Amino acid sequence: MLRKPVSLLLPAAFLLFALAALVLPLNRDESQYVAAVELMRYGLPFRDFMYLQTPLQPFLLAPFAFVEEGWLFLTLRLTNALVAAGAILLVYLAARGAGGTPRRALAAAAMLALCDAMIFAGGVARNDALPVFFEALGIWLLVDARLPIRLTGRHFLAGLAFGAAVSVKISYIVPAGVLFAVMLYEGRRDRCRGAVAYALGGAAGVVPTLLLLALAPESFLFGAFEYSLVAPQQWRLLNDQAHMLEFPTTLARLAWFLVQGPALLVLALVLWRRFRHGRDRHAVALDWLIVAGCIAAMLPQPSFRQYVIPILPPLFVRFGAIHGPIASRRGMQLGFAATLLLGLWRTTSETVATLRGGSPILLAVVDGDWLGEHLDDSGAPGMAVSLSPERFAGGKLDIDPRFAMGPFLFRMRGLMTPAEEQRMHVVTRDRLDRALTSAPPPAIVTGGEGRSTPGAPGGLDAPLRHWAERNAYRRMQSPSGMLSLYLRTR
Structure with missing residues (x-):
């Protein structure tokens, strides 16, 4: 009886997320991820x-x-x-593998x-969907004993998924x-063979990260670690938003x-x-994964909706594996209905x-085509400078790699020396005039x-607009009216 709803789970989830991809406004975070792929x-x-992250996503x-x-x-x-x-399908499979009924899973x-x-993870071109998929895959491999894979093999593959x-x-x-620590503690009787297999898989999963660390250690350490510890906080302080860095605000936002x-109610x-x-069965590992997800969510400052995502797979697998009645009371059912409406509110309003x-995304596609055609018609070779490279990535207009991270590095103040900017292929506001004057771009x-x-x-x-105007660049407006293209005059 439940086969039909389960068979519809993957296409229904994809249609929901595809709708979000079409209606959600462009997110400034998308700039670096789209540009990196290009x-x-x-x-x-x-x-x-x-x-500004570990580098597996652009490779994949x-x-x-x-x-x-x-x-x-x-x-x-x-x-x-x-x-x-x-990831939604994997959570269903993991909940079933952990002992949940088909209906509850x-x-x-x-939910x-x-x-x-x-x-949000499924609707924007950020780096949230891939890691949550790998997390859900790792959980499924650990909890589903029915998989035709040896226990140590499942632990290795789970480690590979979490490492990815x-x-x-x-x-x-x-x-x-945290999961490795739990496996070490629980594996004392079998000499931690499962934990060792998990660690080997995890090491294989971080090989791309280690390779890039070896190739460019200075840039890697700054992009993957130092930037997130300093630059976002500096930007909030510059904008009189110090309250967003306080713990009570972080907790309230999360x-x-x-x-x-329904995540908070399910929690x-x-x-x-x-x-x-x-x-319950598999409770210890899942409970600790939920705790670890909460810790991971509270670490970045300031907090945003994407930071709660690591909590969700273990939380809903844990919920799906519970037996017996949970929400039999009418008030609980109303609570679920209210939170489900809240979950869909933003997507619904953006659809309207x-x-x-x-x-927004189709308007960006039209603008990107228009930008490429006009630069192509101008006959000007070279790479375009922009803080919104996602809007024309993959088209005829090439991205200046120094601006590949969109606004995030450009807005920094005093966090890099001129020599470091040059070595790491970066241009900040402090040195914009010098960088553009020494090699004027064909387009801005x-x-x-x-x-x-x-x-x-x-x-x-x-600053980009003012520099273009001072240097007599010719301005043109995009079809949507959102973008301005400044072409270098001959």
């Missing part, structure tokens, strides 16, 4: 252009850099939609898909490390992100079940806005970073 055609992260997605001109951005969004849908997977943070998650996003090192969907139910009824004004694209803030009066695009 630049894989010419070089490597850290060695040839800066990157590099083939998409050769899709039809102008469609890279949309292709990466839809790829994340498919990967996130795969299906409910858990469906995960309706969390706003998960919809770490190689996509550094914050997953917390759940990966709770708000969890309540946009409360799992805790109640844990202390009321004791351990898209019906009125057009799809502005408009994606126009919002004025105390730290950037007139927007981060203002």
Whole structure:
């Protein structure tokens, strides 16, 4: 009876995330991930252009850099939609493997898909969908004893999955490390063979990270570690937002992100079940993974919705494996209904806005085609400078690798010396005039970073715009009206 709903789980989740990919506004974080995939055609992260995460994602997605001109951005969004849908299916399989009934496992997977943070992961071209897929895969390999794989083999593959998650996003090192500690503690009787197999798999999973560390240690250490410890906090202080770095604010924001969907309510139910009824099967590892996810969510400052995602797979697998009634009371059912509505609210409102004004991602595709055609018609060779490279990545307009990370490195102040900027292929606001004057670019694209803030009066695009105007670049407006193309005059 339940085969049909289960068979619809993957396509239904993909359709939801694909809808989000079409309607969600462009996120400034997408700039670095889309540009990095495009630049894989010419070089490597850290060695040839800066990157602000561990580097597995651009390697895995590099083939998409050769899709039809102008469609890279949309292709990466839809790829994340498919990967996130795969994570939903893996959570269902893991909940079944942990002893959950088909109905409860299906409910858990469906509720995960309706969390706003998960919809965000599947709807934008960031680095959230791949690591959550690998985390869900690792959990499934550990809890499903029915898999026709030897125990140590499953532990090795689970370690490989968690190692791959770490190689996509550094914050997953917390759940990966906590799980290793749990396996060490529980494996004392069999001489920790499972923990050793898991560690070997994890080591294999971080090989791409170690290779890039060996190739460009200075750039790697800055991009993967130092930047996140200093630069985001500096930007908030420059914009009079010090309160966003305080612990109470972080806790409140994370709770708000969890309540946009049933995650916070499910967390409360799992805790109640844990202390009321004791351990369930696989409870220890899953409980510690939930704790590790909470720690990983609180580490980055300031906090955003994507940081709660590591909590979600173990939480919903744990929920899906529970036997017996949970939400029999009417008030609990109403609570689930309210949180599900909150989870879908943003996607629903953006869908209405898209019906009125057009799809943000499709408008970006049109603008990207227009930008490439006009630069191509001008006959000017070279690479374009922009803080929004995702808007034309994969088209005729090539990205200047020094601006591949969009606004994130450009907005820094005093965190690099001129020599370090040159070695790491970076241009900041402090040295923009010198960098552009020494080699004037054929084109400058502005408009994606126009919002004025105390730290950037007139927007981060203002220095680029002013330099282009001072140097007599010819300005043209994109079809959407959002972007300005400045062409160097002959």
